[in-house]
Amino acid sequence: MKPSEIRALSDKELVEKLDELKSELFNLRFQHAINQLDNPVRIKEVKRDIARTLTVIRAKELESAKAEREAE
Numbered sequence: 001m002k003p004s005e006i007r008a009l010s011d012k013e014l015v016e017k018l019d020e021l022k023s024e025l026f027n028l029r030f031q032h033a034i035n036q037l038d039n040p041v042r043i044k045e046v047k048r049d050i051a052r053t054l055t056v057i058r059a060k061e062l063e064s065a066k067a068e069r070e071a072e
Helices: 003-007 011-033 041-071
Strands: none
Touching: 003 041, 011 041
């Protein structure tokens, strides 16, 4: 998933996407453990998507906190 696509999501969608990615990572790790994983590179891709999503969530939190401080 591209960073621009992640930034376009709302807060609720970001949290849902994060949950979805974490469960996908769990499933991929499980498949890898029992030697049924077809594409082991997908684990790395999902980890990066999780990191991107967490980064965007944190950036939005900081933006909203900054906006609140300026409003006071």
